[in-house]
Amino acid sequence: MKRHKFVKLMLKRANGKPATRGEAFAPANIALCKYWGKRDADLNLPVNSSLSISLGKLGTKTVVKFAKTADRVFLNGKPAPKDFADRISKYLDLFRADGQFFEVRTKNNIPTAAGLASSASGFAALVKALDQLLGWGFNPRELSMLARLGSGSATRSLYEGFAVWHAGVRADGMDSYAESFSNAWKDLRVGILEVSNVRKKTGSTDGMNRTVETSELYEAWPAQADCDFDELRTAVAAQDFTLLGETAENNALAMHATMLAAWPPLCYWKPQTLALMQKVWQARENGLELYFTIDAGPNLKLLFLKENQAAVKKLFPKVQIVNPFSS
Numbered sequence: 001m002k003r004h005k006f007v008k009l010m011l012k013r014a015n016g017k018p019a020t021r022g023e024a025f026a027p028a029n030i031a032l033c034k035y036w037g038k039r040d041a042d043l044n045l046p047v048n049s050s051l052s053i054s055l056g057k058l059g060t061k062t063v064v065k066f067a068k069t070a071d072r073v074f075l076n077g078k079p080a081p082k083d084f085a086d087r088i089s090k091y092l093d094l095f096r097a098d099g100q101f102f103e104v105r106t107k108n109n110i111p112t113a114a115g116l117a118s119s120a121s122g123f124a125a126l127v128k129a130l131d132q133l134l135g136w137g138f139n140p141r142e143l144s145m146l147a148r149l150g151s152g153s154a155t156r157s158l159y160e161g162f163a164v165w166h167a168g169v170r171a172d173g174m175d176s177y178a179e180s181f182s183n184a185w186k187d188l189r190v191g192i193l194e195v196s197n198v199r200k201k202t203g204s205t206d207g208m209n210r211t212v213e214t215s216e217l218y219e220a221w222p223a224q225a226d227c228d229f230d231e232l233r234t235a236v237a238a239q240d241f242t243l244l245g246e247t248a249e250n251n252a253l254a255m256h257a258t259m260l261a262a263w264p265p266l267c268y269w270k271p272q273t274l275a276l277m278q279k280v281w282q283a284r285e286n287g288l289e290l291y292f293t294i295d296a297g298p299n300l301k302l303l304f305l306k307e308n309q310a311a312v313k314k315l316f317p318k319v320q321i322v323n324p325f326s327s
């Protein structure tokens with residue numbers, strides 16, 4: 001498998017000191033320009049570049065140690081469900097020496113698998129913790145490429161604030177990494193509107209593969225994503241909120257349109273998701289500058305500026321407001 005070769009090449013660069021434990025936090029991230037579709041499934045290389053904002057203190061904390069006879073995986077203080085533990089063990093297979101096992105204790109302060117990108121923060125925190133335990137001494141760019149093998153969106157969770165994940169063009173994936181982008185945008189706020197935290201039936205991996213294989217509309221996606229990626233970089237660099245909000249909302253809806261045109265159809269929305277979208281559109285018609293984005297799940301993430309925080313809270317009393325740049 002190509003990913004084993006990729007890891008072998010990467011580990012040749014390791015130059016740190018191993019330890020007896022590793023501990024790290026990584027933030028969740030919300031894509032403003034979405035990653036949707038793989039150009040290489042084994043190396044997890046995306047069709048298009050993406051851009052995200054990390055959620056400050058919301059994310060995953062992970063501790064890794066060596067274990068004696070088998071991997072032991074804990075999620076939020078309890079033995080992890082089998083599918084979760086298996087996914088982690090499979091990822092650890094990439095790095096383990098013969099007869100080496102790991103104990104992984106991971107805690108999320110966001111719902112797992114509800115489209116709130118917990119696999120992103122999960123693999124980013126794990127790879128940072130492994131870097132300490134196994135003594136790789138890698139920089140964030142190198143770690144982002146290893147996190148990518150766990151989950152594409154994890155590539156971006158190595159950073160606070162804005163991150164861009166370059167799709168790259170190389171077949172070996174060595175130019176597909178994430179880096180931090182631009183300065184703090186102190187007045188930007190993200191609002192989380194949770195519709196459901198039930199584990200979704202179709203995960204992102206299967207969802208995007210089905211879309212690429214069966215959706216006629218997917219053909220239009222790479223060009224739109226490229227264009228949105230450029231617009232969003234401009235918006236972030238200039239702190240142009242209107243450009244950011246309009247581009248991010250349109251990008252999310254275009255992604256969901258490709259899914260609706262897949263077969264069997266793929267719709268991550270619940271009736272309440274649509275009701276909330278309409279509420280945002282109505283608020284905008286009434287003069288409130290408010291936008292949303294939605295990942296492969298039913299929950300909305302609102303985008304607005306600090307000056308509108310009170311108005312947003314009044315309209316959506318249950319919203320969880322995040323300041324991505326609070327220290």
Ligand code: DP6
Binds near residue numbers: 033
């Ligand atoms: C809609 O990163 O979960 O959230 O690489 O297959 O693990 P895999 O997929 P994943 O997909 C995220 C899709 C998205 C958009 C995004 O975060 O860019």
